[in-house]
Amino acid sequence: MRATVFNSPGNVTVEDRPTPFAGPGEIRLRVGAASLCASDVRVYRGEKYAAPGVIPGHEISGVVDQLGEGVTGLAEGDRVILCPIVACNACRYCLLGRRNRCVKRQTLGYDLDGGFADYLRVPASLVETGHVIKIPDSLPLDLAAITEPSACTLASLELCDVGAGTSMAIVGAGPMGLMHLLLGRALGAGPIIVSEPVAERRALAARWGADIVLDPEADDVRGAVMDATGEGADAVIVSVGINALVPPALSLVRPQGTVNLFAGFPKGGDPVPFDPNLVHYGEVILTGSQNATTDQYRRTVQLIGHVPHYDELLTNRYTVEQGPEAYESRLALAGLKSLVEFPGVDER
Numbered sequence: 354m355r356a357t358v359f360n361s362p363g364n365v366t367v368e369d370r371p372t373p374f375a376g377p378g379e380i381r382l383r384v385g386a387a388s389l390c391a392s393d394v395r396v397y398r399g400e401k402y403a404a405p406g407v408i409p410g411h412e413i414s415g416v417v418d419q420l421g422e423g424v425t426g427l428a429e430g431d432r433v434i435l436c437p438i439v440a441c442n443a444c445r446y447c448l449l450g451r452r453n454r455c456v457k458r459q460t461l462g463y464d465l466d467g468g469f470a471d472y473l474r475v476p477a478s479l480v481e482t483g484h485v486i487k488i489p490d491s492l493p494l495d496l497a498a499i500t501e502p503s504a505c506t507l508a509s510l511e512l513c514d515v516g517a518g519t520s521m522a523i524v525g526a527g528p529m530g531l532m533h534l535l536l537g538r539a540l541g542a543g544p545i546i547v548s549e550p551v552a553e554r555r556a557l558a559a560r561w562g563a564d565i566v567l568d569p570e571a572d573d574v575r576g577a578v579m580d581a582t583g584e585g586a587d588a589v590i591v592s593v594g595i596n597a598l599v600p601p602a603l604s605l606v607r608p609q610g611t612v613n614l615f616a617g618f619p620k621g622g623d624p625v626p627f628d629p630n631l632v633h634y635g636e637v638i639l640t641g642s643q644n645a646t647t648d649q650y651r652r653t654v655q656l657i658g659h660v661p662h663y664d665e666l667l668t669n670r671y672t673v674e675q676g677p678e679a680y681e682s683r684l685a686l687a688g689l690k691s692l693v694e695f696p697g698v699d700e701r
């Protein structure tokens with residue numbers, strides 16, 4: 354089979370790898386699509402670890418192609434997505450249903466082979482723990498590939514209690530900021546205020562339903578958020594991993610509101626000053642979120658096929674032979690989500 358392989362930072366190649374077989378308890382997935390994540394790009398830049406020689410890709414959809422001995426509840430031909438977290442199912446977090454926090458967590462695409470290949474052998478523990486999730490017939494495999502970042506976004510929105518009439522301020526309209534906009538809108542949030550320095554992305558945010566779109570380099574973001582909300586936003590989402598953006602983001606929240614540091618920040622970055630009275634007298638909740646529970650994945654596949662503009666997030670499409678180009682496209686920040694696609698797999 355053909356595979357895109359991560360060798361070392363800046364070094365991604367296309368190789369022939371033996372096609373895997375499903376062992377006991379495992380399944381083999383024929384990959385339909387796998388999308389690149391900002392964290393894959395951080396690996397490529399040498400800012401985050403992945404095992405040398407691993408096949409990247411943790412945002413994966415496909416069709417069950419082979420069942421290993423003893424697998425129940427799945428059938429060949431099932432259209433599925435994966436929650437890419439291999440969890441121990443025994444630690445305190447796993448027992449709480451928070452496998453995304455498992456102390457022994459391994460992740461497809463970083464520690465174990467992921468989706469940038471024709472086939473993927475899905476580990477037995479992933480099958481056992483319900484991390485192979487069937488998708489509705491109405492959800493195409495290309496869109497299904499972005500279930501993982503969408504589930505992360507749903508987890509973020511739910512952590513911030515976003516529902517009908519929740520005011521939101523989103524710092525950064527990259528792919529993840531825009532997902533917060535689209536899914537927040539779908540959950541009924543409003544007003545939604547987006548701050549983004551790139552004009553093209555501001556235009557997109559406006560077209561995709563943001564109530565107010567601001568340029569942080571020219572506009573008074575705090576003033577506009579206060580005008581629109583009275584006391585500040587109920588929920589502030591920081592979707593850009595730049596430390597210096599945290600203090601101004603903290604100034605946008607209302608007392609008892611929530612600020613979620615959704616983005617990952619560089620290791621060893623500058624410390625961020627903050628006023629502890631924001632938390633004490635303001636009772637502001639300052640939190641972070643990473644990944645999502647299995648249940649949030651399950652609910653996400655029911656949601657994303659019905660969200661206006663959602664498929665427009667898929668801007669750059671590549672074949673597996675073009676894997677290295679897919680990485681370069683993200684470095685150049687061209688478009689929004691880059692997808693490695695396997696044409697002909699999604700036959701419904």
Ligand SMILES: [Zn+2]
Nearest residue numbers: 390412501502
């Ligand atoms: Zn991801």
Ligand SMILES: [Zn+2]
Nearest residue numbers: 441444447455
């Ligand atoms: Zn665990």
